[in-house]
Amino acid sequence: MVPIKPETQECCITGENLALPDVAWAADLAKLTWALAHPARVRIVRLLLNRKSCICGEIVAEMPLAQSTVSQHLKILKDTGLVQGEIDGPRVCYCINKAALAQLKKLIAGLKGN
Amino acid sequence: MVPIKPETQECCITGENLALPDVAWAADLAKLTWALAHPARVRIVRLLLNRKSCICGEIVAEMPLAQSTVSQHLKILKDTGLVQGEIDGPRVCYCINKAALAQLKKLIAGLKGN
DNA sequence: ATTGCTTATCGTCGATATACGATATACGTC
DNA sequence: GACGTATATCGTATATCGACGATAAGCAAT
Numbered sequence: 001m002v003p004i005k006p007e008t009q010e011c012c013i014t015g016e017n018l019a020l021p022d023v024a025w026a027a028d029l030a031k032l033t034w035a036l037a038h039p040a041r042v043r044i045v046r047l048l049l050n051r052k053s054c055i056c057g058e059i060v061a062e063m064p065l066a067q068s069t070v071s072q073h074l075k076i077l078k079d080t081g082l083v084q085g086e087i088d089g090p091r092v093c094y095c096i097n098k099a100a101l102a103q104l105k106k107l108i109a110g111l112k113g114n
Numbered sequence: 115m116v117p118i119k120p121e122t123q124e125c126c127i128t129g130e131n132l133a134l135p136d137v138a139w140a141a142d143l144a145k146l147t148w149a150l151a152h153p154a155r156v157r158i159v160r161l162l163l164n165r166k167s168c169i170c171g172e173i174v175a176e177m178p179l180a181q182s183t184v185s186q187h188l189k190i191l192k193d194t195g196l197v198q199g200e201i202d203g204p205r206v207c208y209c210i211n212k213a214a215l216a217q218l219k220k221l222i223a224g225l226k227g228n
Numbered sequence: 229a230t231t232g233c234t235t236a237t238c239g240t241c242g243a244t245a246t247a248c249g250a251t252a253t254a255c256g257t258c
Numbered sequence: 259g260a261c262g263t264a265t266a267t268c269g270t271a272t273a274t275c276g277a278c279g280a281t282a283a284g285c286a287a288t
Binding site: 026033034101105114 | 137
C-alpha cells in the first residue's frame with residue numbers, strides 16, 4: 001500500500017509541495033472551479049466582464065433560463081465570492097469580484113510541476 | 115457545436131461580443147472547470163504534476179477514498195482530456211495531458227474585460 | 229395602502245454526482 | 259491452466275444540482 005511512513009501524512013512527504021496544506025489548497029481551487037463548472041455561470045461571468053456592471057434583469061434577459069434559475073446561479077457565484085451584488089433601489093447591480101477572479105487565475109496558473 | 119445562426123438569438127444582439135460563439139466557448143470552459151470541481155480531482159492533477167507520472171495504485175494510496183471511487187475520478191479526468199492513462203503491463207500509468215491543461219489555463223486567463 | 233416592478237427564496241421534480249462494496253476484466257507468474 | 263495483483267465497471271444508496279413555477283420580499287410611485 002503506502003511505501004513510506006504510513007501513519008503520519010500519506011500525502012507526499014517526499015514531494016512536500018503536496019503536504020498538508022495541499023488539502024485546503026485543493027478545496028479552495030475546487031470551490032472556485034466548481035463555481036464556473038456550468039455554462040450558464042461561465043456566461044454570466046463573461047457578461048459581467050464585458051460590461052462593467054450589470055443589473056440582474058439584464059442577465060436574465062441574456063440567458064435562456066427562467067429568472068429563478070438565473071438567480072440561483074448568481075447566488076452560487078456570490079457564495080463563492082466570484083461576483084458581488086449591491087442593491088440599487090429596486091434592482092441589484094452585479095459585478096465581478098476582481099480579487100476572487102485573480103485568485104482563481106493564480107491557482108490555475110500555479111498548476112504545474114514542481 | 116453550435117451552427118452559425120440559430121434564428122432566435124436572444125443573446126446579445128446589442129453586446130455582440132457575447133454572440134453565438136460564446137455559447138460554445140462557455141461550454142468548453144465549463145467542461146474543463148467541472149473536471150476540477152472536486153477536491154479529489156484537484157489533488158490527483160496536482161499529484162500527477164509533481165511526479166512525471168503515476169501508477170494508478172499510487173494515486174489510490176494517496177487518497178482517502180476507495181479504489182473504485184478514485185477510478186471514477188480518473189475516468190472523469192480522462193473523459194475531459196486533462197489526464198491520459200496508458201496501460202503498462204498489469205498497471206495503468208497516468209499522466210497529465212499538457213495540451214488540455216494549457217487549454218484550461220488559456221481559457222481562464224482569457225477571462226477578462228474586452 | 230395599493231399597485232407594479234425587480235429580485236430572492238421555496239417547494240418540487242428529474243437528472244446527475246459521489247461514494248462504496250462487489251464483481252468483472254486484464255495481465256504476469258507459477 | 260490456476261492464482262494473485264491491478265484496474266475498471268456494475269449496482270446501489272444518498273446527496274446535490276439544475277430547472278421550473280409559485281410565492282415572498284423589497285422598493286418606487288401613485
